[in-house]
Structure formats: C-alpha cells, structure tokens
Amino acid sequence: EITQIEDNAITVLVPRAPGNAATIKVEIMGQELTYSTPFGYVPSWGLYTVTGDGDAAFRGGTLAQGRLKARYISLDGNGNIFASHRDEGSIRHVVRINEAENIVESVGSFASPNGSTVGKNNIVYVANDNKNARSYYELNPSNNWTPVERTITYAGEAPPASTAYMYRLVYNHNDDHLYGVVGHNDGTVIKVNPATYEGEVIFKFGANPFWYGAAINPTGSHLYIAANAAAIGYGPYRMALNNPTGGFVRLNAQGVSGAATVAQLNDGPLSQAGFGQAWDYEFGPDGNLYVSDFTNHVIRKINLKTQTVETLVGKAGQAGNTNGKKDKAQLNGPRGLAWNQNGTALYVFDFNGNRLRKWAFD
Numbered sequence: 001e002i003t004q005i006e007d008n009a010i011t012v013l014v015p016r017a018p019g020n021a022a023t024i025k026v027e028i029m030g031q032e033l034t035y036s037t038p039f040g041y042v043p044s045w046g047l048y049t050v051t052g053d054g055d056a057a058f059r060g061g062t063l064a065q066g067r068l069k070a071r072y073i074s075l076d077g078n079g080n081i082f083a084s085h086r087d088e089g090s091i092r093h094v095v096r097i098n099e100a101e102n103i104v105e106s107v108g109s110f111a112s113p114n115g116s117t118v119g120k121n122n123i124v125y126v127a128n129d130n131k132n133a134r135s136y137y138e139l140n141p142s143n144n145w146t147p148v149e150r151t152i153t154y155a156g157e158a159p160p161a162s163t164a165y166m167y168r169l170v171y172n173h174n175d176d177h178l179y180g181v182v183g184h185n186d187g188t189v190i191k192v193n194p195a196t197y198e199g200e201v202i203f204k205f206g207a208n209p210f211w212y213g214a215a216i217n218p219t220g221s222h223l224y225i226a227a228n229a230a231a232i233g234y235g236p237y238r239m240a241l242n243n244p245t246g247g248f249v250r251l252n253a254q255g256v257s258g259a260a261t262v263a264q265l266n267d268g269p270l271s272q273a274g275f276g277q278a279w280d281y282e283f284g285p286d287g288n289l290y291v292s293d294f295t296n297h298v299i300r301k302i303n304l305k306t307q308t309v310e311t312l313v314g315k316a317g318q319a320g321n322t323n324g325k326k327d328k329a330q331l332n333g334p335r336g337l338a339w340n341q342n343g344t345a346l347y348v349f350d351f352n353g354n355r356l357r358k359w360a361f362d
Helices: none
Strands: 002-005 010-012 025-028 031-034 045-051 070-075 080-085 092-098 103-110 113-118 124-128 135-139 147-151 165-172 177-183 188-193 198-204 211-216 222-227 235-240 248-250 278-283 289-293 298-303 308-313 334-339 345-350 355-361
Touching: 070 345, 080 113, 080 124, 080 334, 092 113, 103 135, 103 147, 124 165, 165 211, 177 211, 211 289, 222 248, 222 278, 235 278, 289 334, 298 334
Parallel strands: 070 113, 070 334, 113 165, 211 278, 278 334
Antiparallel strands: 002 010, 025 031, 045 355, 070 080, 080 092, 092 103, 113 124, 124 135, 135 147, 165 177, 177 188, 188 198, 211 222, 222 235, 235 248, 278 289, 289 298, 298 308, 334 345, 345 355
C-alpha cells in the first residue's frame, strides 16, 4: 500500500515477515525500475493479539470472532492452545485455539476447570478446582479431547476434605507424573500417576498459602511455585523433587512481604527483586523461568543461572491493550503463560483485557 509520494521518495507499508530480503520494484505506466539494493528485514520481538476483543462472554468461531476469559493456558505439540474459561457466564469451558486452523472452539463444559498441562502423546490434563484435589480432567486428542474426569486414589494421607482448591497441575516429563499445588488450607503438594490415578501427598506447607502458578524445570528436578500470601511472602519458591520433605526455599527478596509495588519490582539480582501477584510460571526453551505479574501488568524473566530478573514486556503499573514492540506494548492483568516449542512465541492470556496475546519473534 502506497501511503505517500514525494519527488524523491515513495513511502509504502510492507508485508509483515514475508521471508528473506526482498527486491524493490516500481512500475509506472508499463515502465519498471528495480532498486539495486535488496530490502532487508530486521528480526525483532513484538506483542500481538491472537483472539479476543475485550468482551468476556465466551464465543467460538474464527480467531476474529473468538471471545473468552481464561485463567490458564497450555500448548500442545500441534499448535493447539487450551484455555480455561471459568470466570464469565454460567457455563465453564476448556477452549481450544489453533492459529493455523483459524478456530476458537469449546471442547467441553466443566464444573471448575483450572490450570492445564500437556503430557505424553499430547494428552491434556486440567486441574479440577471443585473436588479438593480428589480428581482432575483428562483430554485425549485421539478421542477428540472429550473430557473424562479421573478420580485420584490415595493409599495414605489425602488432602483436606474441604476448603482446598487445586489451581494448577503440571506434568513432569522426567518421571511421567503430575504435580499439583493445593491452595488455601495447609498448602498440600500432591504427586499423581496419570496411568493409574494413584496419588500421594508429598508435602504440606501450612500457613494457608495461595498458590496460583507452578512449573517444573526442563530436567524435571525441581518444582517452582508462585506464592501469593502476605503471611509467607510473595515470589518464587523452589522444591527439590528428589527430597520433597525438605520443602520450599524462597528465591527472592525476603523483605518484600506483601505484593510488590512498581517501585519494589527491582529488575536485577533475584535476591533483591520484588514480585506482585504472580499468577503463572512457565519455563521457556531457553531454560529461563517466565512469570506473569497480574497486578503490575508485566511479564518477567528469571535467569536462574545468573540469578537475575528483568521485565520482558509490558509497562509496570500501566494496564493497556496496545500491541507493538517493547517500547509500546502493554498488558492488562496477564495470567496464563505458554511457550511454543521453538521459543519464537510466548502466549499470554490477558485476563483483564479478555484477549489471548503472544510475544512473538519475527
């Protein structure tokens, strides 16, 4: 599209990410002129909206038509994004979104779907927030993701029978087990074998923690959780899965007991960093841990090798729906996170903005 013509310049809008260096050619009344220097594209990161227009009521259809409000998301090996829509309307859904298919669709209605995770053979597991860590949902792609509720059996001690909410399940590809964090009550951590549905309590934190996010590192050796309770301090905690009775170790600033304000975020050394209400954790293919800071409207990256933190995208303390490069991009209450396998896109569900967004490299 030509936007402006001057005596010595023609200004045009070029296609986004068309491939390698392109040839510039001008044709006027049958006469062509080809510029000798190819037009080069500079790869960069940018924030884009995948689906959603700000309306929270669920609606399926194309990406342009889709609407939802999701707490958590996960991504399988075939480009399917699964989102837990549960905070708007009387019917709750797990929603499948696929960019290549240009589709937003419900794969089933649920009582209380919460955080999801993807295991072997692209089977999706969804935390059931309604059964006090006594069951979860299994969605097998070979069965068109028809939801099946699986009851967890405990040979020994079981989680509390009431006031215990399972926000998150994460799959450990190292030992093929599911790990769940149970918020409120005594902070139970469970381990479940999805082949037999047998579960066990491996730790109890106490102190009535609110645990929203969880992730397992790429080697499967540690479980990371996002703690959101003033009694124990906001920020990332880590548990060694070969010694779960050793409990969790807090990684960030001990002095920040409440949700960090913008002034307390402190990019730099992890030991000095504050965190707002961290809703979800996700390890990227680069081995770094990514955190959605719901209250401060940013995504942050924790480099566990250098023990440093930096704000990846968003403007701290400023809610917005602006797409674009890092200097302009804004988020509005980000929650669920999911990386694609090659590390070129981090999907983010903007909970307050009711949009699925992605931080993409192109």
